[in-house]
Amino acid sequence: KAGVTQTPRYLIKTRGQQVTLSCSPISGHRSVSWYQQTPGQGLQFLFEYFSETQRNKGNFPGRFSGRQFSNSRSEMNVSTLELGDSALYLCASSLLSGRIYEQYFGPGTRLTVT
């Protein structure tokens, strides 16, 4: 069974631009969560989508948004990029949403903002 895939793997953007990252979950998984990883803050939860609905949201500004499609694929968008948005963005999928369901992580998208 294929794992979680994320595209693109690497991205370089300029301050003020916007960016869209994509995540394809493991086949059959319906929940997708997004995380931001930086050297200073570590791994922080952004949001979770389940059945095309945002279930949970972390403490990030409104510039960070996401959506999920009917095939469970998810996209994350960051508008008006800032230098501090440079990070590894990780996506994780689980069969369903809830505390007992283990999350499986993708390889991440490395975003560099210049």
Added chain:
Amino acid sequence: KQEVTQIPAALSVPEGENLVLNCSFTDSAIYNLQWFRQDPGKGLTSLLLIQSSQREQTSGRLNASLDKSSGRSTLYIAASQPGDSATYLCAVRSLSGGSNYKLTFGKGTLLTVNP
């Protein structure tokens, strides 16, 4: 607010040593705890998942324990090998508003095993 701390931040050991990585969390009302491995620039690989009702889990040379009441977990790696070199992350799943749950991560321990 749940906070997860991992000690030490970095550890360097010679090949063959047994070692222990520590993880502590501030809110003992967790549902499970997970240990991950992350290689440089890569995603996370799940190593062990311990449910809140369990005391330990084992997989090969890895053993993770959980003491929920004291807010602590340890990851024991036996007979370490250079291929074990990576960052090890601890994460706890706990309630996050209403009926939602989220993973809160520690900042990790960078392990280097020297041949």
